[in-house]
Amino acid sequence: DTGVSQDPRHKITKRGQNVTFRCDPISEHNRLYWYRQTLGQGPEFLTYFQNEAQLEKSRLLSDRFSAERPKGSFSTLEIQRTEQGDSAMYLCASSEMSGGPDTQYFGPGTRLTVL
């Protein structure tokens, strides 16, 4: 069990550029989640997948944001035409669907800075 990994750990970009983040969940975890954490706040839910299906999206996920999990393993989160307000820590978590409430395990996050 190598844990949830995210790449890159840090990203600095200029306003208007597109960025893409990758998340590799714990192997065989069929659920994958994206959260966003701004300074001084708790993480906020963005979206989640069960296998390759995207089952829920937050209203925080504007049209500029898109997430995919094409083969039910790793996931990507793309932000188009970045804005300064997109600067945040983007967290990925994964869990294994069981008969009861499952536990989400978090990766180290990708810190995005938009200049």
Added chain:
Amino acid sequence: AQSVTQLDSHVSVSEGTPVLLRCNYSSSYSPSLFWYVQHPNKGLQLLLKYTSAATLVKGINGFEAEFKKSETSFHLTKPSAHMSDAAEYFCVVRSNFGNEKLTFGTGTRLTIIP
């Protein structure tokens, strides 16, 4: 709908003294409750979770929390603080009815005084 209120944004205690981090929750359905810890430049780590079994939950590093339905509270405690406990702590709720997302509180920063 679900929400979490962490009653203190910052708590300072002396090393070796008890820790109390307060959390109140709101949930339309029977909730699962969690405490996560976030050390500087580290990922979120699960401390403990309540999922409708025993109301007193023991976690890692000597932490425990008690689910009190009548008070809608899930306070985190530790008998004796250690310097390594200095971190940000998040209380988290999840409804157990068809909703997988976690709702986080705003966090409590715990400072340990030597």
